Amino acid sequence: MNRERFDAWLRNIYETQDVEISCTECFDLVSHFVELEASGENAAAKMPQLKQHLDQCRACRDEYETLRDLARFENEGGAPSIDDLRSSIR
Amino acid sequence: MTLMSNARTNEEWLVDLRASGESQDAAIADLRGLLLRAALYFFSRNLGDFGGLNRDEILQRAEDCAQDALIALMNHLEDFRGDSKFTTWAYKFAINIALMTARQERWKGVSLDELSISNEGAFFEWTLQDKSDGIAPDRSALQNEVRETVQDVIEHDLTDKQRRVLIMMVFNEVPMDEVVRHLGVNRNAIYKMLHDARRKLKSGLQARGFEVGETLALFSSQG
Numbered sequence: 001m002n003r004e005r006f007d008a009w010l011r012n013i014y015e016t017q018d019v020e021i022s023c024t025e026c027f028d029l030v031s032h033f034v035e036l037e038a039s040g041e042n043a044a045a046k047m048p049q050l051k052q053h054l055d056q057c058r059a060c061r062d063e064y065e066t067l068r069d070l071a072r073f074e075n076e077g078g079a080p081s082i083d084d085l086r087s088s089i090r
Numbered sequence: 091m092t093l094m095s096n097a098r099t100n101e102e103w104l105v106d107l108r109a110s111g112e113s114q115d116a117a118i119a120d121l122r123g124l125l126l127r128a129a130l131y132f133f134s135r136n137l138g139d140f141g142g143l144n145r146d147e148i149l150q151r152a153e154d155c156a157q158d159a160l161i162a163l164m165n166h167l168e169d170f171r172g173d174s175k176f177t178t179w180a181y182k183f184a185i186n187i188a189l190m191t192a193r194q195e196r197w198k199g200v201s202l203d204e205l206s207i208s209n210e211g212a213f214f215e216w217t218l219q220d221k222s223d224g225i226a227p228d229r230s231a232l233q234n235e236v237r238e239t240v241q242d243v244i245e246h247d248l249t250d251k252q253r254r255v256l257i258m259m260v261f262n263e264v265p266m267d268e269v270v271r272h273l274g275v276n277r278n279a280i281y282k283m284l285h286d287a288r289r290k291l292k293s294g295l296q297a298r299g300f301e302v303g304e305t306l307a308l309f310s311s312q313g
Binding site: 001003006007009010011012013014016018020022023024027028030031032034035038056057058059062063066067069070071074079080081082085086088089090 | 123126127128130131132133134135137145148149169173174175177178179181182185186188189236237240259260261265266267276277278281282284285288289291292295302305306309310
C-alpha cells in the first residue's frame, strides 16, 4: 500500500459512521441519487447516507459512476449505440 | 408499432412490461437492448478485466449479462417506486451483473486464500516502503506511530474474519464480489465486516490521541 492509498484509507477510517447503509440499500437508492444529480440538485446533501456509502464502497461506487454516465447520455443525448460499443471491444 | 425505448414514460414501461402479446414483446425487446448497451458500456470501460477472452467471448458475456439482468429486473418490477426514470432504474441491474462478470474474469484462477492471510512480512514491508526521505523527523515519527497503531488494531482488535476481509480488500485490492464468492456470503455481510473494522480502527486511533484533522494533515500535502 503506497502513501496515497494509505492517506485515502485513513480518510475512510475517520469518516466512518456508527450507522451506515448496506449495499442493498445503496442499490435501491442509487437511481434516485443519479436522477437528483441529473436534474442539477445537490444529491449528496439530500442523501448523505448514500453519498457516504459510495465514498466507502468501491463496488457500489464503480456501479454508480457507470449509471451516472448512462443517465447523462439518456438526458443529454450522445449515447453510444450498441454497434459503436461492439466495435469498441476488440 | 414498436416505440423507441426512450419514448416510453415510466407508466408506459410498466404497463407494456406487464401486458401480454405484442406490446409486451416489444417492451421486453427494447428493455433488453437498454440492458445490453449498459453491459457493453461497462465492458468497454473495463476491457483490462478481459485479458483472457477474445472479442466474440466478451460480446457473448455482454449478451449473457443482458439476459440475466432482464430476468433479475422482471423479478423486481414491483420494487420500482418511480423516483427515477425507469431506464435509469433498469440500467443498474445490467451494470451490477456486468461488474460481477468483469471482476470474476479478471480474478479467475487467483487463490484468495493466500491473499487473505495476515502476511506480517508484507505488512512490515509496506511500513518500511513508505518511509520516505525529506520528511521532518518528528513528522516521520508521528506517521510511524499512526501506522503502528493501525497495525496494532488490525492484529489485536479485529476478529479473524474482519482481518481476512480487510487484508484481501484493502491491502490486496481484491474486489468485493470476489470476496463474496470466496466466503459464500453477500455484499452486505462483507460491507458490515469492513465497516466494523473501520469503526475499531477509528476508535483505536482516537483512543491514542490521533484526532482526525491533525492525523490526516500528517499524511496529506506530501505530493
